Amino acid sequence: MQYMKPAFRVSRSLITINPKPFIFLTLQTFRSQSPISFFSSSMASSDFSSLPAPSLEKQFGEFRTHLEESGTLRDRIRTVVSEIESTTRLMYASILLVHHSRPTPELLEKAKTQIDVLKEKYKQLADILGGCPGQYYRYHGDWRSETQTVVSVLTFMNWLETGKLLEHKEAEEKLGLNGPEFNLDVEDYLVGVCFMSNELPRYVVNQVTAGDYDCPRKVLKFLTELHAAFRMLNLRNDFLRKKFDGMKYDLRKVEEVYYDVKIRGLTPNGVSVADQGIERQS
Secondary structure (H helix, E strand, O other): OOOOOOOOOOOHHHOOOOOOHHHHHHHHHHHHOOHHHHHHHHHHHHHOOOOOOHHHHHHHHHHHHHHHHHHHHHHHHHHHHHHHHHHHHHHHHHHHHHHHOOOHHHHHHHHHOOHHHHHHHHHHHHHHHHOOOOOHHHHHHHOHHHHHHHHHHHHHHHHHHHOOOOOHHHHHHHHOOEOOOOEOOHHHHHHHHHHHHOOHHHHHHHHHHOOOOOHHHHHHHHHHHHHHHHOOOOOOOOHHHHHHHHHHHHHHHHHHHHHHHHHOOEOOOOOEHHHHHHHHHO
């Protein structure tokens, strides 16, 4: 049988591999589209206006005005809150020197000079919110953290001076937060008290180092009563509950210092019980 040559031949030189098949397909797809589709889409866009409907325009215009007013109000609040934070930092810096055995009355007097400044700043906040009745808790988060720190400083100062806890009403009076619309939130007060308890273990250790061996007993009594009072509250699993759990560790640290002093037989005047017995015998 005689071999028949094909009527056509494909040259190998004409067969090439497209190095970018995706681009090729994309271009092919683009080229294959009918001009009618572009024409119809342009007609569809021209059929609908790019402006919102009159009802939506009115509603979202009100939203824009509301958000702008709210943003302006928050800026005013944050300006005052920043000044509260700066004042509290000055008070805290003075009180921390008590850990270095500095005279407590002198430190307290210096810190007390800033209380009136805080009271004036909270009055400014109350005046700002006076134009927005019923909006206290909407903006409350803007000064919550700073207020908790303020309560912590005030309660620690009060304990250093009186050995007692600064009550909620007393804290409100000091800060001028006893109005019907603007007051001291209970949770902020409780969190501030928990913050204050964090300072007591350090204070006890430094006082024992300085020779005040009766300090652990006083602090332990105070923290035990405070911890028992907090246990009356039905706390949820939130930030306040976590801070209350931290108070347990503060109480444990103070207990360790107290038992260590007691085991060593150290008395408030710095002399151990054994040494006192020797002095009496002599």
